[in-house]
Amino acid sequence: MGTISLEHSDRLYWLGRYTERFFTTLKALGDLYDKMIESKQWYKQYLENFGLADTYADSKLFMRSFIFDKSNPNSASFSLERAYDNGIVLREEISTVSLSYLQMAKDTLFKAEQSNNIRMSLLPLEDMLYSFWGSINEHIFDDEIRNIIYIGKTLERLDMYVRLKYPYDSVKKEFVRLRKNLDRVPQGTPYRYNAKYMSVLTEMLVSESDYEQNSVMATEALEHLFERSEVLV
Numbered sequence: 001m002g003t004i005s006l007e008h009s010d011r012l013y014w015l016g017r018y019t020e021r022f023f024t025t026l027k028a029l030g031d032l033y034d035k036m037i038e039s040k041q042w043y044k045q046y047l048e049n050f051g052l053a054d055t056y057a058d059s060k061l062f063m064r065s066f067i068f069d070k071s072n073p074n075s076a077s078f079s080l081e082r083a084y085d086n087g088i089v090l091r092e093e094i095s096t097v098s099l100s101y102l103q104m105a106k107d108t109l110f111k112a113e114q115s116n117n118i119r120m121s122l123l124p125l126e127d128m129l130y131s132f133w134g135s136i137n138e139h140i141f142d143d144e145i146r147n148i149i150y151i152g153k154t155l156e157r158l159d160m161y162v163r164l165k166y167p168y169d170s171v172k173k174e175f176v177r178l179r180k181n182l183d184r185v186p187q188g189t190p191y192r193y194n195a196k197y198m199s200v201l202t203e204m205l206v207s208e209s210d211y212e213q214n215s216v217m218a219t220e221a222l223e224h225l226f227e228r229s230e231v232l233v
Contacts (some may be wrong), residue, residue: 004144004148011086011089012090012149012152013149013152013226014083014086015083015086015094016148016149016150016151016153016154016155017152018080018082018083018086019079019129019132019153020154020156020157020160021156021160022076022080022083022105022129023126024156024160024161025074025075025079026067026122029046029063029067029076032046032063033063033119036059040059043062043063047062049164049165050163052074067118067122068109068112076109077109080105080106081106083102084102093140093142094139094140094145094149095135097135097138097139098132098136098139101128101129102132104128105125105128105129108121108122108124108125108128109122109125133153136149143184147181147185151178151182151185154174154178155178155222155225158174158175158178159219161174162211162219162222163215168212171205171211172211182198193225194224197221197225198221198225200217200221201222204221
């Protein structure tokens with residue numbers, strides 16, 4: 001343990017983050033689609049949650065961009081492409097079987113863009129992502145490799161939940177999960193978290209009222225959690 005290079009650690013971490021970002025973005029957009037049946041303006045709130053400007057003529061253009069536009073860094077498609085790029089490099093670590101599920105997701109997303117029923121065409125993606133994570137658990141025997149991927153996954157989910165203003169109970173659950181994953185990483189790994197920002201994050205999420213008042217500070221702490229400093233754990 002503790003023999004993984006910093007470059008490979010980065011790729012493992014971002015594989016976890018981008019795969020989860022793809023998954024959570026799709027789920028959030030699905031929920032948003034349901035809300036927009038009542039009011040087309042709900043997408044503006046989504047943009048506001050991420051500090052993004054509204055440059056879209058209508059909600060349909062917004063949805064197409066945030067699902068399919070590979071040039072949009074906030075889209076599901078962009079995240080899936082980045083996850084796959086890291087997976088290609090990490091094929092030996094994660095197995096070609098695990099990588100194949102990301103390829104299947106790419107193929108499904110491409111076909112969905114051409115479909116007359118986009119919502120239905122996207123439904124198989126959830127099972128593909130669950131299969132990807134099951135394959136990760138089945139084929140990775142090095143706990144350090146698995147844990148770094150899962151740190152990226154849980155950190156990304158926590159970040160998305162906070163930005164999307166998920167209920168406190170859901171946010172707290174993901175934070176506890178993140179701490180458990182961090183505690184499992186061997187001391188020798190070159191990829192360590194910043195204890196200063198972990199302390200800040202803990203204070204911001206200690207209670208529901210703290211979460212509601214300090215969600216912006218919590219996302220800022222998450223952004224810096226893996227930056228190098230003199231205080232690393």
